[in-house]
Amino acid sequence: PGIFILGGQTRGGCAGGLYGGRKGPSLAPLFRLSLPCIDSESSCLSHTLRLRRADRSEGVHPAGRGEQRALYLVKRMRPRCVPVLCVCISVLLHHTISQPPTETDAYTECTDGYHWDPQTQHCKDINECETIPEACKGEMKCFNHYGGYLCLPRSASVIPAAEPPNQLHPSLENSPSEPFNPCPTGFEPLGESCVDVDECEQDSHDCQPSQQCFNTEGSFSCQCPDGYRKVGTECIDIDECRYRYCQHRCVNVPGSFSCQCEPGFQLAGNNRSCIDVDECSMGAPCSQRCYNTYGTFLCRCEQGFELGPDGFACNDIDECSYSSYLCQYQCVNELGKFSCVCPEGYQLLGTRLCQDINECETGAHLCSEGQTCVNIHGGHQCVNNKSCQEPYVPVSENRCMCPVSKPSCRDLPYSIVHRYMSITSERSVPSDIFQIQATSVYPGAYNTFRIRAGDDNGDFYIRQINNISAMLVLARAVSGPREFVLDLEMVSVHSIMSYHTSSALRLTIYVGPYAF
Template sequence: MRLSCYLVFCVLLVPSLQQENEEPNTFTECTDGYEWDSERQHCKDINECLTIPDACKGEMKCINHYGGYLCLPRSASVISDSHPDPGPAGNPHGGAGTDQRNNPCPNGYQPDSQGLGTCVDVDECAHEIDDCLPSQECVNIPGGFHCKCPDGYRKIGNECVDIDECRYRYCQHRCVNSPGSFTCQCEPGFQLASNNRSCVDVNECSMGAPCQQRCYNTYGTFLCRCNQGYELDQDGYSCNDIDECSYSSYICQHQCVNEPGRFSCICPEGYNLLGTRLCQDINECETGAHTCTEQQSCVNFHGGYRCVEKNLCIEPYIQVSDNRCMCSSSNPLCRDEPGSVVYRYMSITSDRSVPSDIFQIQATSVYPRAYNTFQIRSGNEQGDFYIRQINNISAMLVLARPITGPQEYVLDLEMLTTNSLLSYRSSSVLRLTIFVGAHPSRTSHCIIYWAIKLFSW
């Protein structure tokens, strides 16, 4: 198919007058595809379909065009030369009583409306006298018009077909094609960048994420976390308080109290909180927080104290030192009584594990060939304790059964000394008062060692 198009211009060259009495000479020239019409005094179009033998080959038909001709399929439709020529500006179908024969301008032009004798271009697109298809856009050009496909379309045959931009991966995440265009969409957790194609992460934490306590932004999403003492609910957003007290009975030495996001340990009366979990006995005797008189001694025990008389000796015993009483052998009333009684005090906690060594007795004076034995003389009617002899000069008081407080025991721990060669026999008693505290302790226990001094007669 041969397609020839020409733009038409008519140029009139008129030399300046040399002398008033001389007849001017006029020169005319037309562009290709036009020839000068001396009768009408303008350039007229050459009909190449008539002047060129066999202008179009095959099944193509020849259509004369302004300044050229077109070879088109026989089924093609065009605006023929018989279409009314444009008239003055604003009247594309020609003015009243005018036709192309009276139009001195080439096709596609018309005289200016001010009568200046110039030719102005006719906007075929604005006057809708173009032959563009509905899918095409009309573009006005000097002396004619041009049909083109709008942005986002490409020409296939005579039609403009939408370009599927999504096939070329214009978008970072998702592409949605639309007629003549496309839009980019982002996955959840992202938003379009300023170029409308890339996707950038959304900081949900700064945009009101539904986290109850703490929010951490991550790439494309976010995470909720809870403060210490709370745990994340199954919904992934809410925080529930952790009941630390339910995890273990050993979390506090005495009592655990759960609070929102934390827990606290409290101690019973007579104890101070040591650190955050342990309870330490208050020694009222050392702090002076007691009511004992000058004639009394203050004895501290777990959770409290006791005031005891300084002189505990009862006849026939006489006091020889603090907490020590003696019964002289010269006194007939002392014949069947222990030679000495020593008063001591100790404290243990409730629910102590058994068997448990709690008190050791040690003889400080040893005579040659003397043999010592140890026993509980009184105060152990329930069998809560027993004596384990270690050697000839020491023994251990053992707690045999679990005991609970508050309560107290008064045990007479006796050491019998015999010498078969000298037919010697004596005894000494340690009167031990044991205070059992009201509360158990989970700390390590200590053994109290005490020495009994033997006296000779």
């Protein structure tokens, strides 16, 4: 009881031979029958030889209780050779079964890359990286692998999988303690049918910790999390930024990515597009006016201010420093603007010009009843009503006459009329300032005009217009405040009547302190 037959295939030919063994802690080869190949082009046949065990109560092979299976390969031969071959096999099987078992026989051979471990009675992986000198050449690094080794670049990173169990001999893959599974791989028996094994639930998969196990029909699959792709047994991060998912900037992170926007933009609701930020409504640092533009903003200032170097602050403009012609008299800078002021005796005309105040009309003078108020540029003068000097006597308010009865009046003008006027300082020259007009003319008389007194420096001259009028001209620019008293004389000569007389106009000229 417990005798079984195993068939195998060798590397050199079609029929590898038949092996016999017995139950026990190990399997020892009892015999080997080699079947030579007659024709190299012929194919092999696979048959199953079933041997009924003498004792059904003992389980000696994982093929199942109650029967043993022996596989053998038979070379296809001529029809007449088949009976002889079958007879030979039968004789050998009968001889083998009749042999008594030897308890000392043991099978200690393992596949390439493994060696027999007497202590554990299993095949153990050989670490070729330690046993083979210089297993990998150059810049390659040796990584031990189950049943072999790998030569990879030194920069390679290998995530080791879970340790598999030590290799068992093919005849010991199913120990006697495990029930025989007649179902295909990935299935298990349930009554008279086979059902799928959920390797994920039973934790019998080899997925890495970073992977997720999904059960499939008869197997399972290891899938990487989102943002990773599977390369071999490893999960490699997907660089989503290569696909230009983001409108502006893309930042790849393990298993994902994030989009960033340029300054002046913010992420939209889809977390990929960028929309303009209205900095003006979000507290832009503009001190006065803010204008939102695409991706940025601009600061502007009110009139009278200019933008500072930082582009945010508004600084006051000193308009008065830019030009001396902004105001007629004086410019005063103020915050964001400027204003013009006028000197005493003047008032502002509009925003920049100065106009003389007529104190005589407004009543702002201090002249007494015996005086006459004369308005001049920037002020006024109070003159006495009794202005006639000896030998002249007053005829009217501003006219004096020299009587012919007085000997001293012979060489003097017959009458003197007082007039007053004011001119601005630095007036352009030549300039007509006063016109003289005869009030009475004798027929046939010839009239001439001249400056009798008061023009010692030659600042004025007379230009005669016709027989009855002349013009006083300012010949040189004068600066005020200053006062001129000119006696303008008109001489009348009548040749037929031998008549010679003259009259004078005493003109007082006040030059104001300013050019306005």
